[in-house]
Amino acid sequence: MTSNKQLLEWIEEMAQLCKPDSIYWCDGSVEEKERLQQEAVDKGILLELDQEKLPGCFYHQTALNDVARTEHLTFICTPDKETAGPNNNWMSPEEAYKKAGGIFDGSMKGRTMFVIPFSMGPVGSPFSKVGVQLTDSIYVVLNMRIMTRMGKAVTNELDKGVDFTKCLHCTADLDVDRRFIMHFPQDNTIWSVGSGYGGNALLGKKCLSLRIASHIAQNEGWLAEHMLIMGVEHPNGYVDYIAAAFPSACGKTNLAMLIPPKGLKREGYRIWTIGDDIAWMRIDSDGALWAVNPEAGCFGVAPGTNSKTNPNAAAMVQRDTIFTNVVLKSDKTVWWEGCDGQVPHNGIDWQGKTWKHGMIDTNGNYINGAHPNSRFTAPIANCPSVSHRIEHHNGVPISAIIFGGRRAHLAPLVYESFNWQHGVFVGATMASEMTAAQSGAVGKVRRDPMAMLPFCGYNMADYFGHWLKMGRMMARTPKIFNVNWFRTDENNNFLWPGYGENLRVLEWIIDRCNNKVQAIETPIGYVPASDGIDMTGLNLQADAMKQLLNINPANWLEELKDISEFFDKFGDRLPKELWDEYAALEKRLRTAM
Ligand code: OXD
Numbered sequence: 058m059t060s061n062k063q064l065l066e067w068i069e070e071m072a073q074l075c076k077p078d079s080i081y082w083c084d085g086s087v088e089e090k091e092r093l094q095q096e097a098v099d100k101g102i103l104l105e106l107d108q109e110k111l112p113g114c115f116y117h118q119t120a121l122n123d124v125a126r127t128e129h130l131t132f133i134c135t136p137d138k139e140t141a142g143p144n145n146n147w148m149s150p151e152e153a154y155k156k157a158g159g160i161f162d163g164s165m166k167g168r169t170m171f172v173i174p175f176s177m178g179p180v181g182s183p184f185s186k187v188g189v190q191l192t193d194s195i196y197v198v199l200n201m202r203i204m205t206r207m208g209k210a211v212t213n214e215l216d217k218g219v220d221f222t223k224c225l226h227c228t229a230d231l232d233v234d235r236r237f238i239m240h241f242p243q244d245n246t247i248w249s250v251g252s253g254y255g256g257n258a259l260l261g262k263k264c265l266s267l268r269i270a271s272h273i274a275q276n277e278g279w280l281a282e283h284m285l286i287m288g289v290e291h292p293n294g295y296v297d298y299i300a301a302a303f304p305s306a307c308g309k310t311n312l313a314m315l316i317p318p319k320g321l322k323r324e325g326y327r328i329w330t331i332g333d334d335i336a337w338m339r340i341d342s343d344g345a346l347w348a349v350n351p352e353a354g355c356f357g358v359a360p361g362t363n364s365k366t367n368p369n370a371a372a373m374v375q376r377d378t379i380f381t382n383v384v385l386k387s388d389k390t391v392w393w394e395g396c397d398g399q400v401p402h403n404g405i406d407w408q409g410k411t412w413k414h415g416m417i418d419t420n421g422n423y424i425n426g427a428h429p430n431s432r433f434t435a436p437i438a439n440c441p442s443v444s445h446r447i448e449h450h451n452g453v454p455i456s457a458i459i460f461g462g463r464r465a466h467l468a469p470l471v472y473e474s475f476n477w478q479h480g481v482f483v484g485a486t487m488a489s490e491m492t493a494a495q496s497g498a499v500g501k502v503r504r505d506p507m508a509m510l511p512f513c514g515y516n517m518a519d520y521f522g523h524w525l526k527m528g529r530m531m532a533r534t535p536k537i538f539n540v541n542w543f544r545t546d547e548n549n550n551f552l553w554p555g556y557g558e559n560l561r562v563l564e565w566i567i568d569r570c571n572n573k574v575q576a577i578e579t580p581i582g583y584v585p586a587s588d589g590i591d592m593t594g595l596n597l598q599a600d601a602m603k604q605l606l607n608i609n610p611a612n613w614l615e616e617l618k619d620i621s622e623f624f625d626k627f628g629d630r631l632p633k634e635l636w637d638e639y640a641a642l643e644k645r646l647r648t649a650m
C-alpha cells in the first residue's frame with residue numbers, strides 16, 4: 058500500500074466503479090511472479106511450456122477478435138477537437154468518461170483488481186515517469202512486470218508524492234463493440250476497456266510512453282518517440298548512439314539487436330541494444346540530445362524471428378518469455394512462421410485449432426499457424442547485446458536520427474537530410490506500407506510521420522512545430538537520415554539483403570556524422586557515392602546498388618501530391634517551415650527533370 062493520498066482516493070473511486078471482489082497491490086517480487094504464474098496456469102490463462110527447454114516461459118492465446126491494436130477504437134479526449142488534431146480520433150472527455158464508464162461499471166465483479174505501480178524509465182531518473190495501472194488481468198500484470206520497472210521501488214516513489222499517470226484497464230467481456238482506448242492528457246489519465254492485447258492493454262507502452270508522454274513532452278520541452286535506440290561500437294571502442302523510427306512491424310527489433318556481418322572492411326564493430334520501440338529524448342546541459350528507453354522489455358513480433366534474422370532476439374526468448382498467439386507444439390515448445398528448427402507437422406494454432414503445416418484454405422492460401430502479429434514478451438536484460446547503459450539515468454547521447462518505412466519503389470536505400478529543418482520535413486513526410494500490427498489493409502501505403510501517426514497524443518501540426526523548436530533549442534543537432542530496406546526490383550524481389558547487412562548503411566551514416574565520408578547531393582538529400590557503402594563480401598545482383606540509390610524525380614513529384622493532400626488536412630496550423638521545405642523540394646525536383 059502507499060501513503061500517497063491522491064493515489065488511495067483514486068483507487069477507491071475506481072474500485073467503486075468497477076466493483077472488484079478484491080484489490081491486490083503488486084510488489085514486483087519473484088515470489089509474487091511465481092504465485093501469479095501458477096494462478097494463471099490454474100485458470101487456463103497461461104500454459105506452462107517445457108521448463109527444461111524454455112525455462113520461465115509461458116504460452117497465451119488471446120480472444121480471436123483481440124490480436125492487434127485497434128486504432129479506430131483509440132481516442133484522444135481533449136476539451137477541444139483541434140488539440141487532438143486530424144491525426145487522432147477525438148471524443149470529448151465528458152462523453153468518453155460516460156461511454157467507457159458505462160462499460161467499466163461493475164466490470165470487475167467476481168474478479169480481482171490488481172494495482173500495478175510502475176516506472177517508465179529507470180526509477181528516479183529525471184527522464185522517468187510513474188504510472189499506476191489497475192487491471193483485472195493476470196496476463197497484463199505478468200507482461201507489465203517484464204515491460205516496465207514495477208513494484209515496491211515505484212511505490213516508494215509514490216510515497217514521496219510524485220505525480221503519476223492514472224491507468225485504468227479492464228478486459229470486461231472482450232467485446233469489440235464495447236472496446237475503447239481513451240486518453241485524457243489534461244487529467245494524465247488513460248482508460249482502456251474490452252481488450253487484453255498488448256498495445257491496447259499494457260498501458261505503460263503506447264498509451265503512456267507515446268500518447269500521453271508526447272503531450273507531456275510538448276509542455277516540458279522533450280521528445281517522446283516511436284524509436285529504437287542502439288549503440289554502434291567502432292573498432293576503436295568509441296560508441297555512437299542512433300535513434301531510429303520505423304512503423305510497427307518494420308524491423309526495429311531486428312535493427313536494434315543487429316549482429317555485424319562478416320567481411321566488412323573495418324572489422325570489430327559491436328552493437329549494443331538500448332531499446333527496440335520507444336525513445337524519450339531530452340536536451341542535456343551540453344546542448345546535445347540524450348535518450349533513454351522507458352521500457353524494460355521487448356514486446357516483439359514473433360513471425361520471421363530466427364537465429365539468422367535476429368540471433369539476439371532468438372536467444373533472448375529462450376527464457377522468462379510470454380509467447381502470445383504462436384503455434385503450441387505437442388512437446389510444449391512453440392513455433393511460428395520463420396522460426397528456427399524443423400517445421401512441426403502439427404500443433405495448436407493461434408486460433409486454438411489443431412493445425413497441420415501446409416493446410417490451405419478454400420482459396421488455396423497457406424493457413425498460418427501463428428498469427429502474423431503474434432508476439433513474445435521478454436526482458437531486454439536477457440538480450441545478449443543489451444547495453445549496461447539501459448540503466449543510466451541520463452541516457453545516451455544521440456549522433457543520428459533515422460526515419461524509415463516500407464517503400465517498394467520510391468525511397469532510396471539511404472539519404473541524409475540537408476539540415477534539421479529539412480530532416481523534420483523528411484520525418485513528417487514518411488509513408489509506409491501497412492503491416493499486421495494494426496487492424497487494417499495490410500500493404501496499403503499510408504502516411505506515417507515519424508512512425509507516430511497512431512501514437513502522437515496531440516495535433517501533429519503542433520508536433521511538427523515542437524520538433525522544429527527542439528532543433529532551435531539544441532546547441533548540436535543530430536543529423537537526420539532516411540532509410541528504406543524494402544525496395545524491390547521489377548520482379549518484386551528485395552534488392553537489399555537487410556538484417557545484419559544493414560550495418561553497412563549505418564557505417565555510412567555514422568561516417569557522415571563524423572565527417573569522414575563524402576556524399577552526393579540530390580534533390581531529396583545526400584546519398585552515398587557509388588563506392589560509399591562498403592560492399593565487400595556481399596554478392597548483390599549487378600547494378601543493384603544503382604537501383605537502390607536511384608531517385609526518380611517524376612515519381613517524387615507524384616509523391617508530392619499525396620504529401621500536399623496530407624499537409625492540407627492540418628490547415629493553417631501546419632508550420633510554414635514545412636511548406637517552405639515542400640516548395641524547395643519541388644523546385645529541386647523540377648530542375649532535375
Ligand atoms: C508495437 C506496435 O507493438 O508498434 O510496438 O504495434
Ligand code: MN
Pocket residue numbers: 283304305306334
Ligand atoms: Mn511499436
